[in-house]
Amino acid sequence: MTIWELDFYSRPLLDDNDKKLWEILICETPTRIQQDPTTLFRYSEFCGNTDVNSITLKTAIEKAIATSGQSPTKIRFFRRQMNNMITKGCEDAGIPAAPSRRTYTLMTWITQREQEVYPQEANYDEKSAKSSSVQYPALNAVPLPDAVRGDKGDKWAIVSLEASAFSDFDEWDIAFGEPFPLNHLDPTTKIPGLLIFSPRAVPLAGWMSGLELGFLHLQKNPRSSLVLETGVSDSWIAADLPNAQTLKEAESFEAAKKAAAGIHFLAIQKNPDAEQFAGFWMLQE
Missing domain, CATH: 3.30.420.10 (Ribonuclease H-like superfamily/Ribonuclease H)
Structure with a gap:
């Protein structure tokens, strides 16, 4: 492709x-x-x-x-x-x-x-002469569609991998996803990511594959959540942050993302023991 x-x-x-x-x-x-x-x-x-x-x-x-x-x-x-x-x-x-x-x-x-x-x-x-960067208006993020989420809700975890861990990414067992090169990063750079565990992992990943995934970021208003920006105007609540502990984790995610030049990832698995990914996307803000 x-x-x-x-x-x-x-x-x-x-x-x-x-x-x-x-x-x-x-x-x-x-x-x-x-x-x-x-x-x-x-x-x-x-x-x-x-x-x-x-x-x-x-x-x-x-x-x-x-x-x-x-x-x-x-x-x-x-x-x-x-x-x-x-x-x-x-x-x-x-x-x-x-x-x-x-x-x-x-x-x-x-x-x-x-x-x-x-x-x-x-x-x-x-x-x-001016920057070519484009400012996108802040939009209200909406929940992911019920049809692609588990009946009891999905679980999630914030994780990190060193850039060197992605060297054999092209050989990973992934149903849906898209990487990009990390050759310009120090191999020891920590790449943060959001890992979603869902009983409907494949439908969720398949639905996301039809979107243009941009990046994840912490949003504190109107409620604390990790938001997934897609296309040029869509925002989705990828993970709710209901307490101080989860908010602290998300703030650490933002700090790690900044240290990695905005690079991070979104991954989807059926459960923590799964050996394959239903979805895995490299992202950058």
Whole structure:
């Protein structure tokens, strides 16, 4: 399965008429733990503001497909304000579009270009240079659907593994999931994770596999819980924190996540004795 990540947005560069240049960026999502993202397919193309439309995007996607020699199964994008144009451009090119905060490789690439590429250009506009990070409005998280949860509720545990423990991840027995490379981390880095135990582990993991899993984070209002952010606008209560002890565990999870550059994981098993995972996703905030 090949997945691409895409951005279509203005950059801090000016054309001959002092109008902002726009850029299409496409990169391949790494799907194995040992891959180096910088060696995977990448495509970039500038265009003027009069060519910012779905036709230009469709043509660029077709060029990328021809250049790479492969057609992705879907294209992820994170900019909600470009939703209609990007969705139409992708679908006109015959590729499903997926609004997603799971565009980790793309965000790293954009940051690298903002720091190392655009400032070196003669037409760089320092006044308009700004971070490409997108702020998402805080939304009320909702419980996971009853249909995929156990009758007596699911249990959970906060755990951690050293980065080196993931070296053979591609050989683990996992029904649903998605990793990404950890090659850039010190092997001793502690990666925190939320492990959910559910009698309906496979249905729960299967349902989650249809979402675009972004990241987990601690939310204290209106009630303390670990919240799973998916797509670009959905929030789910992954674990309630009913007392001071569980809240302390979640705060430790947040601290460990910060120390690991935002990297963490979500895993699902039927019970603590299970030898396989119904689901396992590497995440990053």
